[in-house]
Amino acid sequence: MSTLFSPIKLAGLALENRIVVSPMCQYSADDGCANDWHLTHLGMLAHSGASLVVVEATHVERHGRITHGCLGLYNDDNEAALARVMLSARRAGNAKFGIQLAHAGRKASAARPWEGAQALKAGADPWPTMAASAIPFGDGWHTPREVTEADMERVRAAFVSAAQRALRIGFDAIELHMAHGYLMHGFMSPVSNKRSDQCGGAFENRMRFPLSVARAVRAVVPKYVPLGARITGSDWRPDGLTPDDAVAIAKALNGEGLDFICISSGGITADTRTPTTPGYNVPIAARVRKEAGVLTRTVGLIVKPEQAENIVASGEADQISIARAFLDDPHWGWHAAKALGAEVARPVQYARSGPKLWAPAAKA
Ligand SMILES: Cc1cc2nc3c(=O)[nH]c(=O)nc-3n(C[C@H](O)[C@H](O)[C@H](O)COP(=O)(O)O)c2cc1C
Numbered sequence: 001m002s003t004l005f006s007p008i009k010l011a012g013l014a015l016e017n018r019i020v021v022s023p024m025c026q027y028s029a030d031d032g033c034a035n036d037w038h039l040t041h042l043g044m045l046a047h048s049g050a051s052l053v054v055v056e057a058t059h060v061e062r063h064g065r066i067t068h069g070c071l072g073l074y075n076d077d078n079e080a081a082l083a084r085v086m087l088s089a090r091r092a093g094n095a096k097f098g099i100q101l102a103h104a105g106r107k108a109s110a111a112r113p114w115e116g117a118q119a120l121k122a123g124a125d126p127w128p129t130m131a132a133s134a135i136p137f138g139d140g141w142h143t144p145r146e147v148t149e150a151d152m153e154r155v156r157a158a159f160v161s162a163a164q165r166a167l168r169i170g171f172d173a174i175e176l177h178m179a180h181g182y183l184m185h186g187f188m189s190p191v192s193n194k195r196s197d198q199c200g201g202a203f204e205n206r207m208r209f210p211l212s213v214a215r216a217v218r219a220v221v222p223k224y225v226p227l228g229a230r231i232t233g234s235d236w237r238p239d240g241l242t243p244d245d246a247v248a249i250a251k252a253l254n255g256e257g258l259d260f261i262c263i264s265s266g267g268i269t270a271d272t273r274t275p276t277t278p279g280y281n282v283p284i285a286a287r288v289r290k291e292a293g294v295l296t297r298t299v300g301l302i303v304k305p306e307q308a309e310n311i312v313a314s315g316e317a318d319q320i321s322i323a324r325a326f327l328d329d330p331h332w333g334w335h336a337a338k339a340l341g342a343e344v345a346r347p348v349q350y351a352r353s354g355p356k357l358w359a360p361a362a363k364a
Contacts, residue, residue, distance in 0.1 A: 002309060002341065002342040003312045004309045004312050004320070004336065004342070005337060005340065005342035005343065005344065006018065008051075008318060010173060010259055010260055011223060011224055011225060011226040011227075012223070012224025012225065012226075013172050013173055013224075013225070015051035015052055015096060016094075016344075016345065017049075017333070018308075018312045018318065018320060019050040019051060019052075019308070019319070019322065019332075020051070020098075020319050020322070021050045021053040021095075021321070021322065021323075022054060022321040022322055022323035023054040023055060023056045023177075023323075024056050024323050024327070025057055025066065026038060026069070026071075027066075027112040027113065028069050029069055029070060029072070031072075031077075032072025032074060032077075033072075033077055033082075034081045034085040035085075038071070038082075039085045042055065042085060042092075043088060043089045043091075043092035044092070044330045045093075045095065046089050046090065046094070046095045046097075047093030047095070047331075047346065047347050048093070048332060048333050049331060049333015049334045049335075050095055051095060051096060052095060052096050052097070052173065053095045053096070053097050053098070054098040054173075055082075055097060055099040056100065057070065057071070057102035057104075058070075058082075058101055058102065058162070058166075059074065059101075060103055060159050061074050061154075061155065063108060063128070063129070063130075064102065064104050064108060064155070064183065065104060065108060066107055066108055067110050068112075069112050070104075073099075073101070073165045073166060078165075079165045079168065079169065082169055083168075083170075086169050090170075093347055094345050096172040098171060098173030098175055099169075099174055100175045100177050101159055101174060101175070101176055101177065101217075102182055102183075103159075103177075103183040103184070104182050104183065105130065105132075105144065105181075105182050105183030105185075106130070106135070106141065106142070106144040106181075106192070107129075107137050107181055107267075108127070108142075109129050109142055111124065118141075119140060128142070128144075129142045129145075130146070130151055130183075131144035131145075131146070131147065131183065131186045131192065132146070132147060132183075132186045132187045132192055132193040132200070132206075132209075133146055133192060133193055135194065137269060137270050138270020138271055146195070147183075147187075152199075152209050152212070155183070155213070156212060157216075159176070159216065159217050160219075163217045163221055164220055171225075172226075173227070173228070174221055174225065174227045174228075175227075175230055176214060176217065176228070176230070176258075177229075178230060178231045178232075178253075179230045179231050179262075179265070179267065180232070180264065180267035181267035181268045182267075184209075184210040185231075185232055185267070187199065187210055188232070188249065189235055190206065190240065191237060191240045191241075191268050191269060192268060192269070193206050203248065207249065211253070211256055214229065214253055214257075214258055215257075218256055218257040218258065226260060227257070227259055228260035229253050229262070230264050230299075231249050231250065231262070232264060232265050232267075233246045233263040233281050233284030234266075234284060235266070235268045235272065236265060236275070237268070237269075240268055240272075243283075243284045243288075246284055246287070246288055247288050247291045247292050250288045250292035250296075251294070253294075254292060254293075254294040258294075259295060260294065260295040260296070260318075260319075261288060261292070261294050262296075262297040262298065262321060263281045263288055263297070263298045264281060264300060265280070265281050265284065265300070274300075276301065278302070278303065278304075279298075279301055279311065280300050281298045281299060281300040282298055282300075282302075282311055282317065283316075285297070285298035285317045286316035289315070289316070295318050295319075296318055297318060297319040298311070298316075298320060299321035299322070299323065302320050302321075303322075303324075305335070305339040308320045309336075309340055334353075338355065343355075
């Protein structure tokens with residue numbers, strides 16, 4: 001009996017298995033609007049064998065986008081475009097869909113990966129950025145201005161508004177992006193937050209703004225819709241957030257009514273290096289799950305079916321999230337089911353590709 005292919009419930013959402021497609025920016029939107037690329041991409045992942053697909057970082061304000069190609073949910077056009085794509089993607093398969101809501105903070109105003117992934121240069125339509133403190137992400141990056149009280153109020157309201165748009169579109173789950181060095185993580189980490197007001201200094205102060213966002217969004221997301229956050233398990237720096245902090249962050253977010261936590265890590269500065277060992281976040285997730293007592297997902301170099309099975313079967317995480325392996329093999333979930341002797345739903349149109357194909361006497 002595979003644990004990876006056993007059902008799980010997140011708030012009111014019943015999921016067929018523990019496999020999640022991790023949010024992945026496509027850098028292909030038109031002024032925040034999803035288009036046919038997203039339709040094809042998400043339609044493909046709708047029948048990947050994952051029970052839940054989390055749509056890429058979708059930004060709550062225009063200046064909160066990482067690149068000119070990032071998705072947004074900051075106006076009616078964005079909402080209409082994403083609604084069209086999701087209607088179609090849902091018809092393509094049986095996965096449930098979540099969305100990741102984000103603000104890029106000091107990592108905004110950047111070039112797409114295939115255009116260098118650096119701060120946008122003059123002439124490439126850069127925009128002013130903001131962050132917990134006026135410290136750039138790295139050499140050559142924009143110097144952000146320090147977020148003011150008014151900014152916090154506006155961004156909080158933008159997260160709430162984007163969550164309401166996501167609910168109208170019919171998303172099954174919402175994830176707040178609080179990792180990878182973006183705005184929320186930038187407040188939490190002592191590496192990037194040097195504020196002298198009530199939002200800087202002690203851990204409780206650094207958590208104040210992110211927790212207020214979680215609280216405000218929770219207030220408009222019905223209890224049956226799972227709301228969670230992707231957080232950092234470690235800044236991988238001696239002066240940064242640690243797994244102990246991750247446990248405390250998870251507890252605090254759970255205290256605000258969040259239903260799940262996804263443990264990722266890294267990205268607080270341009271020069272920090274994330275480990276490249278298989279399942280590098282798994283031990284941190286295991287600690288968070290045990291010590292914070294919150295439903296925990298994890299991500300990061302989980303590539304093989306047996307590896308994924310062991311993580312959930314041993315109780316290190318409740319769900320596993322996979323990014324690059326799904327781009328490499330959009331039917332990763334089907335192939336994992338085959339490897340583990342489990343069942344996975346396929347669209348009726350593809351039923352003949354099922355387990356019988358691999359039986360010795362397979363017939364066309
Ligand atoms: C093309 C690409 C885009 C990504 N975009 C996002 C994103 O929008 N939000 C996020 O939290 N992580 C993003 N990530 C990170 C992945 O979700 C994941 O955490 C990371 O790739 C490690 O998982 P993996 O080893 O399974 O790829 C992205 C990764 C890739 C490869």
